[in-house]
Amino acid sequence: MAGLLSTWKSIAELDLTSKKGSRINSILSQADFGYLARQAVHARRAEDGTKLPPDLVATFSCTRFMSGHNNFVLEVTFSDNVIWLARIHMGMEEQTVEDVVSEITTMRLVKKRTTIPVPKIYAFDATVNNPFGYQYILMELLHGKRTRLGLVPSVPSIHHQKVARQIANILLELSQITFDRIGRLIALTEGGPITVIGSKYHNVVSPMATSLEYFYGDRYGENLEIYESHQDDAQWNTASWILTTGLAHLIIPDLSNGPFPLSHQDLHFGNILFDDEFNISGVIDWSSAQTAPLESLCILPDFTLYKARGARIKDVQDFKNLIVQAPEESSTGTSAYSTKARYMAAYMASDQSELNSRLQATPSRFALDTAETFVKHIYGTTISWEQLVEIYGKLPIPRALKTS
Structure with a gap:
């Protein structure tokens, strides 16, 4: 529709000569996405309990992404076709554990106290030395365009x-x-x-x-x-x-x-x-x-x-x-x-x-x-x-x- 812009870009559009493009490419090649997929399944089971199939798996679509100044986002697709988002910190600027926890605290409070459409947080790790290798948040996918x-x-x-x-x-x-x-x-x-x-x-x-x-x-x-x-x-x-x-x-x-x-x-x-x-x-x-x-x-x-x-x-x-x-x-x-x-x-x-x-x-x-x-x-x-x-x-x- 006129006036609206898809928030997603193809990985092929990455400018590898730019600092951001180079950083995203580095994370995609170095991060342990197998670990993050297991964490996503664990969080999904905690969220939905016994309703889930025993062989549920999660995969990451690394063909398209969204990005801001400090983070980029990938889709997490479960084998039952449910989709979440993984927001990954790029490390362009320092982000402390306190920064991450404060943002999550705020989002959860807004979701609880208002009707403002805010993504639900399913899991996160605010430390920089976690097995995935980068700070991340697993959250709800909100459909829409900028x-x-x-x-x-x-x-x-x-x-x-x-x-x-x-x-x-x-x-x-x-x-x-x-x-x-x-x-x-x-x-x-x-x-x-x-x-x-x-x-x-x-x-x-x-x-x-x-x-x-x-x-x-x-x-x-x-x-x-x-x-x-x-x-x-x-x-x-x-x-x-x-x-x-x-x-x-x-x-x-x-x-x-x-x-x-x-x-x-x-x-x-x-x-x-x-x-x-x-x-x-x-x-x-x-x-x-x-x-x-x-x-x-x-x-x-x-x-x-x-x-x-x-x-x-x-x-x-x-x-x-x-x-x-x-x-x-x-x-x-x-x-x-x-x-x-x-x-x-x-x-x-x-x-x-x-x-x-x-x-x-x-x-x-x-x-x-x-x-x-x-x-x-x-x-x-x-x-x-x-x-x-x-x-x-x-x-x-x-x-x-x-x-x-």
């Missing part, structure tokens, strides 16, 4: 309302899973107590207690890079100040101390699967998921206006408006649900949401433009950029940004 070029250009207009409602519902359901700290979730046993641990992508080890701490941690590395790369430049020094002090303007004050909802943190078109009628059939790749401020949950990369150009700006805005309206329509539900819905709708429709999206996605080399945009939002025409350069241009960087 959109070709992103949600806005790929979803036909006739389906915009339906897709918008589904995305809004995902956000609303996640907003109901809350914790009193910001960080990743981890349970040492399936169904065991869940603990919040430090975030993988922030410059803090312990869980965070406030929204401001989260957004500050998110910008720490970028602002430090700005300062250290342009120490004698008043314009850039001012930008680092503005992008630090301006963070307070991104938060919802009433929610700054929590509770904090679970957030996918990477909910873009590449991680959403659709059937041929554009019903969402899967939400995948929960590797970045953690509890976060509600403001972060509301950031949707496919609907950031600053990335759009020309006529596409209106298309993005119209689609985003449909998503904003869905929580507003849900605000007549239970007290807790309706309160979250109102906050989400208001924030997604605000300038703060767009600034937040821009801040999180913009590399430090564009910091001057981003900082000037912040100044216009915070001060309007009352204070000019030039006046702020006079104030901040020669001031030392805020103490908290220093490395010592």
Whole structure:
């Protein structure tokens, strides 16, 4: 169907000259797939019990695959025609045992507490020295396809309302899973107590207690890079100040101390699967998921206006408006649900949401433009950029940004 793209590629399409292609080819030739097949049968028997034939076997289709930045996926076909998936870590970036267990904890919690279509986890090994040779997860196969070029250009207009409602519902359901700290979730046993641990992508080890701490941690590395790369430049020094002090303007004050909802943190078109009628059939790749401020949950990369150009700006805005309206329509539900819905709708429709999206996605080399945009939002025409350069241009960087 137009707008949808098969997620599978032929192994023959592997570019062996690329780092990823070479790595996948190496794993296919070196990993002990016989061991993984036996583990799959063992997990299947634990899942389905005595209903299975005694001679059940599993085989791997190594003729086609799916891949992301850190993992690739193969089909596991059982002799009774049931198909699972094996997700194998490529080792392009380090993935700790904690990383794997946190993602699995999150997926199991989402599957238990929401209607969001998340793959069921059957078995995994988070260690790098297991008999298979690589970290792996055996999981449910969710049928569906990704959109070709992103949600806005790929979803036909006739389906915009339906897709918008589904995305809004995902956000609303996640907003109901809350914790009193910001960080990743981890349970040492399936169904065991869940603990919040430090975030993988922030410059803090312990869980965070406030929204401001989260957004500050998110910008720490970028602002430090700005300062250290342009120490004698008043314009850039001012930008680092503005992008630090301006963070307070991104938060919802009433929610700054929590509770904090679970957030996918990477909910873009590449991680959403659709059937041929554009019903969402899967939400995948929960590797970045953690509890976060509600403001972060509301950031949707496919609907950031600053990335759009020309006529596409209106298309993005119209689609985003449909998503904003869905929580507003849900605000007549239970007290807790309706309160979250109102906050989400208001924030997604605000300038703060767009600034937040821009801040999180913009590399430090564009910091001057981003900082000037912040100044216009915070001060309007009352204070000019030039006046702020006079104030901040020669001031030392805020103490908290220093490395010592």
